[in-house]
Amino acid sequence: MVYCSGQEAEGETHEHTILLATWDGRAVHVHNFAGTTSIDVHHAHRYAGKTAPAISGRPHTHRYVTITSVDDGHQHKIEGVTGPVVPLPGGGHYHLFHGVTTVNGRTPHRHTYSGRTGGEV
Incomplete structure (x- = not known):
């Protein structure tokens, strides 16, 4: 999320990253995720990030x-x-994810990926 105060000099910008702790009075959370794509056209890519926030304590995605990382000259x-939520035995939860990357590379191709998020952050 970006906030501009409107007091910047012409041509300058001012921004802040805002981390949400609540939304409409309810707690929110995010998850870390990371992994490696499939090997296609003789290489793979690494990736990592954080999910978008979701409201805690109810079914959600x-x-x-x-x-991705730059490998074989592209990303x-x-x-x-x-x-959906996958409960952990001692409390908390994680989520499964999977998909296909965008097409890129000298030989145009895509990679598949899949994994599970970490616990709530």
Whole structure:
């Protein structure tokens, strides 16, 4: 989220990242995620990020988006929505995710990816 105060000099911008702790009075949380794509055209990519916030304590999913590492001279975008909550035995939960990257590279191709998020942050 970006906030501009309107007091910047012409041509300058001023921004802050705002981390939400509540939404409409309810607690929210995010998850870390990371992994490695499939091997296609003789290489794979690494990726990592945080999901978008979701309201805690109710059924939900999270949007996610990130850019892969640069391998073989290019990178790919990863974007999607996690699956529903998977409860952990001692409390908390995680989400499964999977998808296909954008097409890129000298030989145009895409990679598949899948994994599970970490616990709530």
